[in-house]
Amino acid sequence: METILIVDDEKNYLVVLSAFLSGEGYEALTADSAEHALEIVETADLDLVLTDMKMPTMDGIELLKRIKDRDPDLPVVMMTAYGTVEKAVEAMQLGAFNFVLKPFQNETLKQIISKAVSTYTVLKENRRLVEALEDRYHFGNIIGKSKPMQAVFDMIKKIAHTKATVLITGESGTGKELIAKAIHFNSPRRNKPFVAVSCAALTETLLESELFGHEKGAFTGAIAMRKGRFELADGGTLFLDEIGEMPISLQVKLLRILEEMRFERVGGTRTIDVDVRLITATNRDLKAEAEQHHFREDLYFRLNVVHIKLQPVRERSEDIPLLATHFARKSAEESNKGEITFTPEAMRFLCNHRWPGNVRELENAIERAVLLSKGSEITLEDLPKDLVSFSDLETPIDWEKLSNLPETLDAIEKRLIKKALSLSNNVQSQAAKLLGIARANLQYRLKKHNLL
Ligand SMILES: Nc1ncnc2c1ncn2[C@@H]1O[C@H](COP(=O)(O)OP(=O)(O)OP(=O)(O)O)[C@@H](O)[C@H]1O
Numbered sequence: 001m002e003t004i005l006i007v008d009d010e011k012n013y014l015v016v017l018s019a020f021l022s023g024e025g026y027e028a029l030t031a032d033s034a035e036h037a038l039e040i041v042e043t044a045d046l047d048l049v050l051t052d053m054k055m056p057t058m059d060g061i062e063l064l065k066r067i068k069d070r071d072p073d074l075p076v077v078m079m080t081a082y083g084t085v086e087k088a089v090e091a092m093q094l095g096a097f098n099f100v101l102k103p104f105q106n107e108t109l110k111q112i113i114s115k116a117v118s119t120y121t122v123l124k125e126n127r128r129l130v131e132a133l134e135d136r137y138h139f140g141n142i143i144g145k146s147k148p149m150q151a152v153f154d155m156i157k158k159i160a161h162t163k164a165t166v167l168i169t170g171e172s173g174t175g176k177e178l179i180a181k182a183i184h185f186n187s188p189r190r191n192k193p194f195v196a197v198s199c200a201a202l203t204e205t206l207l208e209s210e211l212f213g214h215e216k217g218a219f220t221g222a223i224a225m226r227k228g229r230f231e232l233a234d235g236g237t238l239f240l241d242e243i244g245e246m247p248i249s250l251q252v253k254l255l256r257i258l259e260e261m262r263f264e265r266v267g268g269t270r271t272i273d274v275d276v277r278l279i280t281a282t283n284r285d286l287k288a289e290a291e292q293h294h295f296r297e298d299l300y301f302r303l304n305v306v307h308i309k310l311q312p313v314r315e316r317s318e319d320i321p322l323l324a325t326h327f328a329r330k331s332a333e334e335s336n337k338g339e340i341t342f343t344p345e346a347m348r349f350l351c352n353h354r355w356p357g358n359v360r361e362l363e364n365a366i367e368r369a370v371l372l373s374k375g376s377e378i379t380l381e382d383l384p385k386d387l388v389s390f391s392d393l394e395t396p397i398d399w400e401k402l403s404n405l406p407e408t409l410d411a412i413e414k415r416l417i418k419k420a421l422s423l424s425n426n427v428q429s430q431a432a433k434l435l436g437i438a439r440a441n442l443q444y445r446l447k448k449h450n451l452l
Pocket residue numbers: 141142143144170171172173174175176177178179283323359360363
């Protein structure tokens with residue numbers, strides 16, 4: 001039900017109007033002065049204010065101004081007596097939705113109010129949708145309760161509002177781009193562009209023109225002037241992904257630009273100034289690369305002003321249940337399924353897996369599992385078979401210790417069986433299924449390895 005606040009110093013009007021509007025299906029609140037109205041505006045969730053123009057202490061115009069300062073979208077309809085029409089025009093200029101002349105026809109008032117309320121409803125819905133979209137990058141949506149992730153959140157809070165250059169390192173799929181966006185969307189630059197470039201995807205010449213733009217005719221194929229990503233990111237954030245792959249010659253150029261924040265387009269002479277915050281990311285150990293002269297050390301120091309290191313998922317497995325549940329909920333929503341949970345075995349498996357592809361791999365596995373799951377539960381069988389293939393049992397072969405093949409195979413078999421049992425919470429039928437053998441076969445092997 002929409003709520004309307006009626007403001008008038010004449011109590012009779014309040015009584016009559018609130019009876020009329022309640023009869024029309026609105027919730028009607030009343031205030032006998034503008035001061036009182038402002039108190040209600042502060043606390044109530046209103047859809048419209050209907051106010052008299054002429055009131056003894058604070059008038060309708062002043063009330064309108066104060067309401068608009070607080071919430072520019074909240075519609076305000078003015079009631080005005082004959083003879084004060086100029087005031088009504090002024091109110092419209094100040095953002096009033098409309099005005100009605102006293103005494104008015106109920107039908108006229110009804111139409112104006114219904115139009116104002118429905119316009120506001122649409123506006124509110126749009127605002128909610130935009131907020132929901134932005135939420136994706138809000139760092140409320142980056143999942144992680146582990147210590148390393150909490151440290152990352154603290155760091156983002158500390159540095160987002162600054163212009164400091166940020167280097168994000170971490171294995172593939174650990175969320176580097178997500179963090180870069182979180183920094184941008186939590187910074188004062190949030191309404192300016194976030195521009196991402198992968199330094200690995202392009203050849204040296206193309207990357208240079210991609211970053212700095214080119215003038216017409218700068219090279220074969222440059223048929224028109226083109227702005228580079230640095231220019232496009234002006235006022236916002238430039239995210240250079242896979243910075244470790246940047247050719248040395250471009251590193252030199254980048255270093256110069258970072259120092260001066262000015263450059264020329266390829267083939268151009270005019271100097272262009274920009275205001276860009278730079279965030280870079282890599283899955284390489286950039287410090288080691290710099291020490292071995294594969295990456296310019298001076299540039300490394302420039303980029304490494306703030307360093308955010310994302311731990312691989314296997315080193316923060318306490319985040320896995322949260323992440324898995326989050327992705328399951330998201331996929332279930334997208335495929336119109338109801339609430340989905342995990343069987344304890346499936347969850348234990350997820351927590352024990354090493355996830356070489358980190359969060360991305362986990363996300364893909366869960367998405368697939370949600371599609372495959374028959375009921376409202378994800379079971380071990382719904383998880384990708386190649387995941388359940390004990391790849392995490394692989395250890396480098398130690399040839400010194402390898403005595404003879406049958407003995408070694410026996411040892412490996414024993415480890416596989418133990419792993420399968422622990423993944424299945426000691427339910428033998430489950431373990432047998434994981435190992436692809438019959439239950440009787442498993443029991444025979446359990447005896448053989450003294451595992452009973
Ligand atoms: N902590 C997290 N919470 C929620 N989702 C996450 C988290 N970390 C990563 N993701 C999701 O995992 C996927 C991979 O993240 P992202 O692309 O940011 O990783 P990356 O480190 O840039 O990977 P790459 O090195 O392969 O480019 C994305 O869909 C991202 O939304």
